[in-house]
Amino acid sequence: MPEFHGRSAVVTGGARGIGAAIARTLVKSGLGVVVADLLAAEGRATAESLGATAMFRRLDVTDEREWRQVLDDAEANFGPLAVLINNAGIVDFGGIETESPAMFRHVLDVNLVGAWLGMHLAAPRLRAAGDGVIVNISSTAGLTGYPGIAGYVASKWGLRGLTKAAAIELGGSGVRVCSVHPGPIHTPMTAGFDASMTAGQPLPRFGEPEEVAAMVGFIVDKATFSTGSEFVIDGGATAGQALAEPVRAHDSQR
Structure with missing residues (x-):
């Protein structure tokens, strides 16, 4: 990624799991990473x-204030913004009838509005730089429906659509926007899930955060003619029957 040397990246939800693996990948590519x-x-x-x-x-x-501060700090310490990874997310296990309105709104605020805020504030910086990449970490729940996680499904479908709208708006400025759709991945969010979650997959196992990070690295570094695109990393789960109903577990960030 030589064109991004001396520039910065921000990874939300970067403390652990998929976000931490993505941060490791981007640092190896020469970016300064927040x-x-x-x-x-x-x-x-x-x-x-x-x-x-x-x-x-x-x-x-x-x-919004914290977003502005993070983006300012990224550019002050590592150079003009080049990459934004919207990875932060939460899940609440509640269906249409059982999830509270407050929790439904909270899931949308974190998973969808939070990503929109980041794009809203990062886009002028990327336009000014003349290029850049935004990767939104959606889910297979942004490609198909699942019972028992209504807010999460709604937020991830919304993030998929937001990606496409942003790709159309920003493409003329050299900014690419793509979404990544992981299936079951070993993270704190899936710590309570068992092997039944992967039973119907062609590759019957959980993926690893490093595998998602490798996909993100490819998008940032190699997929230079891809924008508005969906990159699926799910062991083939969405190629056939839907996964079993998610096992209930405690809410957790990635």
Whole structure:
């Protein structure tokens, strides 16, 4: 990624799981990376493990002021913004009848509005730089429906659509926008899930965060004629029958 040397990247939900793996991949590509998360202790530990070209910043993705500060810090420390990874997300296990309105709105605020805020504030910086990449981490729940996680499904479909709208708007400025759709991945969010979740997949296992990070690295570095595109990394789950109903577990960020 030589054209992005001396420039910055922001990874939300970067403290652990998929976000931390993406941060590791981007640092290896020569970017200065801001690990942005609400999880301060884990976020600092991740950033420290990445060396001098990474730092932690607290970020509530629903807070416009914090977003502005994180983007300012990224550019002040590592150079003009080149890459934004919207990875922060939560899940609530509630169906249409059982999920509370407050929780439904909260899931949408974090997973969809939070990503929109990041794009809204990052886009002028990327336009000014003349290029850049935004990758939105959606889900197979943004490609098909699942019972019992209504807010999560709605947010991930919304993020898929937002990706396409942004790709159309920003393409003329050299900015690419893509979505990634992981299936079952070993992360804190899926810690309570068992092997039944992958039983119908052609590749009957959980994926690893590093596999998602490799896909993101490809999008940023190699997929230079792709924008508005969906990159699916799900062990073939969406190629056939839908996965079994998700096993209930505690809410958790990636």
